[in-house]
Amino acid sequence: MKRKADWLYPLSLSAALAVAAWAVSATPTPLSHAQAETAVVDASSGEVFQLARALPRIDDPDLAMLARARLAAARLDANEANRLVARYLAAGKRTPAQRALAWPIAADANFAHGDYRKAADAAHAWEKALAEQHAAADELAGAQQMATLADQLAGATAQQVDVYTPKPEAVKRDKVGLPRSLAAINGKPQEVVLDTGANLSVVSLSTAHKLGLRLLDGAASVGSASRQAVASRIGVADRLEFAGLTLSHVAFLVLDDQQLNMPVPGGYQIDAILGFPVLRQLQRLEFTANGKLLPSRSETAQPGEGNLRMAGSDLYVEVMLNDLPVAMHLDSGGAASSLSSQFAAEHPTVVKGLKSRQEHVAGAGGSRARQAASWPQVRVRIGDQQTVLPAIGISLSDAGNVKEPNVLGGDILQSFDHWTIDFPRMQFEVGHPLPRPLAKPAG
Known part of the structure; x- marks a missing residue:
């Protein structure tokens, strides 16, 4: 303890005993x-x-x-x-x-x-x-x-960085809010979804053939009995170019086209996703609100000591929601943020009184139904920046027995003028909050 100013001493005996009792009670209780x-x-x-x-x-x-x-x-x-x-x-x-x-x-x-x-x-x-x-x-x-x-x-040759001279790329949000940009795969232009939540890059089978990916022998599945297993193969691109980065031997999960076809009105197909193994090679990624990806080299002094963590194969950051610390899966490929059924179980006072509804969650392999509530006007604080989200969904039941995490998606990310991931430092930051449009008066 730092010594208090001299004029506070001497402590009375009762005060000294009180301080000693506080010190004992503040000692952390060991876990079983x-x-x-x-x-x-x-x-x-x-x-x-x-x-x-x-x-x-x-x-x-x-x-x-x-x-x-x-x-x-x-x-x-x-x-x-x-x-x-x-x-x-x-x-x-x-x-x-x-x-x-x-x-x-x-x-x-x-x-x-x-x-x-x-x-x-x-x-x-x-x-x-x-x-x-x-x-x-x-x-x-x-x-x-x-x-x-x-x-x-x-069994495949390991991915290799050939050249990295960072250069900006344009990023647009598609009809469901996912960030898309343009890469070159085996010398052919290909629109890709940029997804920090994907532990491998992904292509549809027809896109793998179009781009000339080498399909490896054998098959695997993604997920588990609780995560809806989806059959897949591994395809390898000899060369991938994106944002000034050139990689050799880039592995992709290859899924049947229908597994990347989402049940969205008017139709919605994903052909290619750039995931974590590619994006981390950009070192530091800044996404701006005006549609730019600004990559740069990291200037790290203490690697891995930031606020970002990898849990299993997913990136997590701790976010304050109405002053509650919540670990949220950082998913740039997720349009909407959401909270899990575990969050609902741990915070019944938050859920109490909220209206619930049935909703469908789209993903590889189709969509699943779940019961969810809407938590309105949630204060979201990341670091020293704060915004207010009009609403965030809370799952009240797992979708198809899928245990889902809390998700930090595009609706929160787009509430700030930029957001940045520095992989060598494992640091996540957001810029200043953007002003929200005023609600239209009733009538």
């Missing part, structure tokens, strides 16, 4: 073993900020080690995550349940890093540990799908 395990597991699905706050309360040194490994993976520090997982596994004989807790951390860290061979090995070890403890089919399916996908990606 079960609570600590849950915190580590939940961090893979967005609760990584809660894990960081909980770390001082994890007394078990082994679980604290895994927590630090998960937090390192969330900062895209694969080397540190791998080191801590290896140290944990080497510290005595581990049960299948303990190995099933450690291996997905290494799988996620290496997949995000683009080291698909290490990701596949970790996913296979995770799958084996789950099988040994007779885990639920959904858990096993998730490990199997990651292993299969990573195996396929590991």
Whole structure:
């Protein structure tokens, strides 16, 4: 504690005892073993900020080690995550349940890093540990799908940066609010959706053939039993050019055309998506409200120490909603922000009294119905900037048994004059809030 000014001393005995009692009560209560395990597991699905706050309360040194490994993976520090997982596994004989807790951390860290061979090995070890403890089919399916996908990606030549001389690109919002720009793939112009929420780039099958992608042998699926598995293949573009960046050996998930056809009035088709492995090579991306992407090199001093985190394969930022801290999946490919059924369960006073309705959620593989409420006039604060969102949807039931995250989408992003992702720093920032149009008077 900093020493108070001398004129405040000496403290009376009663005041001194009160301060001592406060200090004791302020000491964080240690988490139970079960609570600590849950915190580590939940961090893979967005609760990584809660894990960081909980770390001082994890007394078990082994679980604290895994927590630090998960937090390192969330900062895209694969080397540190791998080191801590290896140290944990080497510290005595581990049960299948303990190995099933450690291996997905290494799988996620290496997949995000683009080291698909290490990701596949970790996913296979995770799958084996789950099988040994007779885990639920959904858990096993998730490990199997990651292993299969990573195996396929590991069989291809690794993506490589050939040239990077940053240059601005025009970005337009399409009929559902997704950001689109123009890239060159194998020398052919191709309109692409820019999607920070995609852990791989994606093309439709017809577009893969048109662009001359090399389709790898074998098939995989994306998702799990709880996330609607969608059959896919891997296609590789020999060359991709975008925003002054030239890449070789770029991997794409190849989906059937109908899986990228969304049920929107008048029809809506996505042919190509640039996802995280491509966009992170731009280092620093600034999207402006007037339709520009301004890429630049990062000037990082302390890599990975910003406010952005990778949970599983998704980017998350902590946002204040009416003074509630909420971890939200940063999804530039999502037109509307939304809150999950878990948020609804954790904050019943927010949901109480709100009108609900049934809505359909579109995605790869079709649309799913869910019950949702509308939370009006929500204050949104990111860093030192704040805006008011007219409304945000809160899911009251998972769509088709799909466990969905809280989503930070285009409606919030477009409320500011710009927003920026700095991948080496893992920093997310927004500019000044834009004025909202005045509501028209009734009548």
